[in-house]
Amino acid sequence: SQQGEEDPQALSIQEGENATMNCSYKTSINNLQWYRQNSGRGLVHLILIRSNEREKHSGRLRVTLDTSKKSSSLLITASRAADTASYFCATLLRGTSYGKLTFGQGTILTVHP
Amino acid sequence: EPEVTQTPSHQVTQMGQEVILRCVPISNHLYFYWYRQILGQKVEFLVSFYNNEISEKSEIFDDQFSVERPDGSNFTLKIRSTKLEDSAMYFCASSERLAGSEQYFGPGTRLTVT
Numbered sequence: 001s002q003q004g005e006e007d008p009q010a011l012s013i014q015e016g017e018n019a020t021m022n023c024s025y026k027t028s029i030n031n032l033q034w035y036r037q038n039s040g041r042g043l044v045h046l047i048l049i050r051s052n053e054r055e056k057h058s059g060r061l062r063v064t065l066d067t068s069k070k071s072s073s074l075l076i077t078a079s080r081a082a083d084t085a086s087y088f089c090a091t092l093l094r095g096t097s098y099g100k101l102t103f104g105q106g107t108i109l110t111v112h113p
Numbered sequence: 114e115p116e117v118t119q120t121p122s123h124q125v126t127q128m129g130q131e132v133i134l135r136c137v138p139i140s141n142h143l144y145f146y147w148y149r150q151i152l153g154q155k156v157e158f159l160v161s162f163y164n165n166e167i168s169e170k171s172e173i174f175d176d177q178f179s180v181e182r183p184d185g186s187n188f189t190l191k192i193r194s195t196k197l198e199d200s201a202m203y204f205c206a207s208s209e210r211l212a213g214s215e216q217y218f219g220p221g222t223r224l225t226v227t
Binding site for chain 2: 033035040041042043044045048088090098099100101102103104105106
């Protein structure tokens with residue numbers, strides 16, 4: 001397995017439902033960041049959670065981090081069709097001094113109107 | 114809201130040619146990065162840059178690649194002699210601090226090598 005693996009690989013839901021995506025990693029981290037990417041476009045930063053934090057909120061987004069299980073989850077509540085995108089977790093390893101982020105393969109979220 | 118910009122949005126070049134991808138990071142950021150994403154694959158780190166020198170580079174970032182901050186606003190990635198396998202989306206990113214700081218990405222340059 002590699003650092004930063006998301007599951008599921010694809011998620012299809014109806015508008016208004018909640019979407020939960022998970023990310024697992026192997027090595028101790030400094031922080032974990034979630035990004036969104038619309039098809040063929042740039043990466044939009046969603047939220048950063050530090051290794052000493054357990055939960056963060058930003059609007060309809062809720063991120064949790066469990067360092068004992070080396071996992072994080074991203075919850076999007078009351079999803080909208082505009083949330084359709086790929087979602088990536090990216091980890092900054094502990095002890096990494098130079099900002100290298102390691103990305104997962106991503107979860108493709110489709111929200112049906 | 115400040116954002117990272119990149120030009121061009123799409124570059125087509127022939128194998129063996131040199132290309133320069135340009136980025137304007139967020140103005141008060143001090144740390145700059147290049148990543149790439151081959152179609153259908155993960156985003157991969159290429160290089161980080163601070164204080165006018167490379168801080169870290171991946172194994173992908175070989176002698177064909179170079180980075181430069183030619184002035185106070187631009188940050189460039191040069192590929193000296195492009196190969197077919199260099200075809201990818203190249204993203205520039207910047208951050209205010211190093212560890213523990215959000216990295217903000219530009220919209221990317223799609224490089225197609227023919």
